[in-house]
Amino acid sequence: MEKWFFLLGLLFFGPVFLLYGFWSHWEPIGSMALGLIIGMWGMVGVYLWRVGSRIDERPEDDPYADITADSDYGVFSPWSWWPLVLGLAATLVFLGAAAGWWLTGIGVVLGIIGLVGQVLEFSRGQHAH
Numbered sequence: 001m002e003k004w005f006f007l008l009g010l011l012f013f014g015p016v017f018l019l020y021g022f023w024s025h026w027e028p029i030g031s032m033a034l035g036l037i038i039g040m041w042g043m044v045g046v047y048l049w050r051v052g053s054r055i056d057e058r059p060e061d062d063p064y065a066d067i068t069a070d071s072d073y074g075v076f077s078p079w080s081w082w083p084l085v086l087g088l089a090a091t092l093v094f095l096g097a098a099a100g101w102w103l104t105g106i107g108v109v110l111g112i113i114g115l116v117g118q119v120l121e122f123s124r125g126q127h128a129h
Contacts, residue, residue, distance in 0.1 A: 001061060003052055006045030013038045077121050085114035 017034040024030060059065055092107030 003045055003048035006041050006048060009041045010038060010045065013041060080118070080121060082114050082118035082121060086111060086118065089114050 013034065017031070017038055020027075020034055021031050089107045089111035092103050092110060094107075096102065096104030096107055
């Protein structure tokens with residue numbers, strides 16, 4: 001079903017490309033960007049179409065499938081703050097590229113602290129194994 005998302009997206013990007021081209025007198029940067037978007041969406045859509053025609057229907061595509069799951073999805077720590085720390089670190093790293101490189105250094109240090117905290121979260125404290 002995801003192939004239709006990409007293939008029908010071409011019905012949107014195609015006319016937008018033509019309208020933008022005519023109104024901007026084929027300005028090179030925007031026209032090239034929209035043309036590349038059409039190409040990328042088309043490649044993904046055709047790929048998903050071809051692969052989907054070769055394989056059987058997946059269980060998640062069956063509307064009558066049983067949705068109860070007895071399988072284990074993994075071990076996740078409840079009430080963990082480390083993903084927030086990692087998100088803030090990534091924000092500082094990317095903000096540093098735009099506002100000042102000193103922020104990137106702070107983001108990298110905070111990211112290392114957050115990564116170590118997330119990896120070792122089950123080694124100590126309330127959720128230790």
